[in-house]
Amino acid sequence: MEHASEEYLKQLPKAELHLHLEGSISAGLLSRLSRKYKTEFRSDAPDELARKLFAYRDFNGFLQTYKTVCEHLRQPADYRLLTDQLAQYMREQNILYAEVIFSPSIPDHFERDGRTVLEALLAHGRKLEAEQGLRIGWILDCVRHFGVEAARRTAQLAVEYREQGVVGLGLGGDELSLPMAEFEKIFAWAKANQLYIHVHAGETGGPDQVWDAVRVLGANRIGHGIQAARDARLMEYLREHAVGLDVCLTSNLKTQAWARISTNPFGLLFRRGVPVSINTDDPGLFQTTLIEELSKAVSLFSLTQEDLHRLILQGLRSAFLPHQDRMALMRQFTDQIHQIGSQALSTG
Ligand code: ADE
Ligand code: ZN
Numbered sequence: 001m002e003h004a005s006e007e008y009l010k011q012l013p014k015a016e017l018h019l020h021l022e023g024s025i026s027a028g029l030l031s032r033l034s035r036k037y038k039t040e041f042r043s044d045a046p047d048e049l050a051r052k053l054f055a056y057r058d059f060n061g062f063l064q065t066y067k068t069v070c071e072h073l074r075q076p077a078d079y080r081l082l083t084d085q086l087a088q089y090m091r092e093q094n095i096l097y098a099e100v101i102f103s104p105s106i107p108d109h110f111e112r113d114g115r116t117v118l119e120a121l122l123a124h125g126r127k128l129e130a131e132q133g134l135r136i137g138w139i140l141d142c143v144r145h146f147g148v149e150a151a152r153r154t155a156q157l158a159v160e161y162r163e164q165g166v167v168g169l170g171l172g173g174d175e176l177s178l179p180m181a182e183f184e185k186i187f188a189w190a191k192a193n194q195l196y197i198h199v200h201a202g203e204t205g206g207p208d209q210v211w212d213a214v215r216v217l218g219a220n221r222i223g224h225g226i227q228a229a230r231d232a233r234l235m236e237y238l239r240e241h242a243v244g245l246d247v248c249l250t251s252n253l254k255t256q257a258w259a260r261i262s263t264n265p266f267g268l269l270f271r272r273g274v275p276v277s278i279n280t281d282d283p284g285l286f287q288t289t290l291i292e293e294l295s296k297a298v299s300l301f302s303l304t305q306e307d308l309h310r311l312i313l314q315g316l317r318s319a320f321l322p323h324q325d326r327m328a329l330m331r332q333f334t335d336q337i338h339q340i341g342s343q344a345l346s347t348g
Pocket of ligand 1: 020023066172173174200203251281282
């Protein structure tokens with residue numbers, strides 16, 4: 001399959017496991033918020049704003065933009081707008097399940113209340129599920145460079161709201177800041193309280209970061225993890241322990257975590273049987289979609305149709321869902337994939 005048609009990709013049911021709420025913002029919404037709060041970008045049209053802010057020198061440049069975006073998210077209503085935009089994205093992409101990463105320490109950092117925002121998001125997420133059948137599992141992310149105290153508060157919120165839609169505790173932000181050992185107790189406590197653990201590692205850091213994520217923090221899934229391809233024993237470990245890697249091709253290119261998309265380690269990881277899924281990371285800030293990312297994976301890494309289906313199903317296998325729910329979705333996905341295939345045969 002040299003190329004998967006946009007229409008075919010669109011029809012396929014999908015799960016997306018690595019999607020930051022803050023990073024899903026469009027230039028249009030950011031421009032609207034900049035007018036609302038009269039910030040320095042208030043007179044920029046969305047295109048101009050994207051040109052100024054959504055192009056990055058390197059990973060630190062990206063974090064700078066991320067901070068600017070977060071400064072524009074000041075009220076629960078802003079986050080609700082963002083979630084509505086995300087729901088529209090899910091509908092357009094036929095994403096039936098998404099794990100959405102939200103960092104409550106960001107509003108806290110700007111002296112706004114992370115808990116109030118979280119409650120608004122969870123309520124909004126439940127409404128989307130009831131009214132539109134879109135399911136969201138929330139991962140509360142500790143921002144590594146904000147330090148241990150902020151992480152402790154995030155973990156407390158995650159445990160407290162576990163029954164209300166929070167599925168995991170995450171660690172994101174600057175991988176090269178604090179060592180993971182500093183967060184060990186906090187993550188052990190979250191794990192003991194039935195939360196899944198998600199860790200950004202092996203994006204800008206080396207395979208040692210991925211080893212620490214699994215050994216020190218007990219990660220169930222790794223954000224990015226592409227640098228694991230440099231360590232054969234680590235790849236074997238990830239495969240045997242079913243620790244998934246959320247690969248984000250365009251993100252790696254735009255942050256310069258991996259300079260050439262066509263040589264991204266995804267190809268090697270996939271062929272070695274490491275459980276990899278395809279994701280956007282920050283669809284707004286990287287101006288991409290899950291369909292575009294899947295299309296790139298197919299064409300750049302010469303995937304067959306079966307490979308593509310395997311990749312899609314991996315998005316459910318690695319999900320932080322209760323077993324019953326995962327199996328129900330698995331069945332729905334395989335039925336739909338089969339149906340789309342027979343339609344293509346009967347019309348083709
Ligand atoms: N937050 C949003 N996107 C991120 C990324 N790619 N790495 C670390 N933290 C992030
Ligand atoms: Zn991320």
